[in-house]
Amino acid sequence: MLHVNTRQAILPHPVTVHIGLKPVETVKSFVNFIAPGEDLGVSETSPRLYRVVDGCLAVYHLLADGRRQITDIIGPGRAIAQQPAHDGNRSIKALTYTEVEVLDPAANPALAAETALEALMRLTRHATLLGRMNAAEKVANGLLDLAEQFPRKLRQGRPVLTLYLTRSDLADWLGLTIETVSRTLNQFKRDGVIDYAHAEIVTLTRPERLKEIASGNNPTTSARSSKGKAA
Amino acid sequence: MLHVNTRQAILPHPVTVHIGLKPVETVKSFVNFIAPGEDLGVSETSPRLYRVVDGCLAVYHLLADGRRQITDIIGPGRAIAQQPAHDGNRSIKALTYTEVEVLDPAANPALAAETALEALMRLTRHATLLGRMNAAEKVANGLLDLAEQFPRKLRQGRPVLTLYLTRSDLADWLGLTIETVSRTLNQFKRDGVIDYAHAEIVTLTRPERLKEIASGNNPTTSARSSKGKAA
DNA sequence: CGCAGTCTTGAGTGAGTTCAATCCCTGTGG
């Protein structure tokens, strides 16, 4: 139901790009531009490998009654595999104007394998976040992840990130409600841990403190962990 | 710290086993027996592919302070890939005496690919469970999963399952506390949805009701869903 | 300038946690 302005362009190939630390050679790529809210590859017939050049993708899973869980957020440099058969209600959509490189997994087996492995590792860590962390820990971890994936120029030596996610996206990613996300972010702001004026540009004013909160070390809210009682 | 009685046996090969619906041919397999509590392949140097012949494995992830999240439970017929470098605190342990077939992923690329794909799909659904479901829905979904993976002979036409998980395992799998798991199971028992006497053998006395609860249709507890407000 | 979408903030509530006591079962040793 949204403005569909997907354009395509043939690129010179092969192309070499960096994922993680290893340069990965790719072949037969072309480029797609996706508008915010638009879905990725819903009508594909063959498995596809996508790599984000610029922008932000959200992988999500829907329940019959409309509940949504975003299982991963994908930024520039990272890749994602999309199965043809719309694998089990899993979809991918763009959270901003996003440029993706479309690749053939058969022609890029190394990237395909690495992509699957990274997805699994990230999702494992995210499952732990969802099942075993409280709101502050969830939001702190989310912010640190996004700061790595969507870095802007440092401001007075502090990391700055572009926040493509709305409060609703953050909530569906972190397993919270929008109100709790809003309250937690504003609490962090009041505590001087982060700062933002325009809501889509966030500065980590005390990144080391944020890391402490993310790992459960919370001196102020003394020893309030959650369910998983430390052994 | 536990009794280590891991034995190995060379098997005739190739061997054909069924995973899902497709028969998958494997080569150069041998068999490992793992005792309950024992870890799987902690000291491996090369990537390994394991397939459970009999028993039950738990894939889990630990936080620095001891909190634990079990990300998957693996029963007979299912496979799992273990990376050499102890991938990011992810470990695998046996919940009962378990017989696994050890395979070389390079020699079984089809199984390796399918294994990764299945792991990702299951973990995606589990993330949704962890982030967006209430206790009753979590436990109902968990039971239905286990009933498929660990079936026993039907009792009066009803599915029966072997429950290898303790309350503590269930809690760490479903993102709850042992008390909530216990209360929910006993509530199901009181409602006549499930039945058990010996705690490791559970009968689904009303499987269709359990499926309703699992999918959020809860007429009795009328319309008490959770955070993810139905769109 | 008004509308719609997003975000914030407050007040009240409740699902699930924490804490704690008890029970149950099995294995062990006198």
Place this chain on the structure above:
DNA sequence: CCACAGGGATTGAACTCACTCAAGACTGCG
């Protein structure tokens, strides 16, 4: 054969974190 110990499971009572409901503020847009 029975007493005791220990791990797991159950149950109750109290609490609390995050949710629900609701109102208001902010922003961009037609």
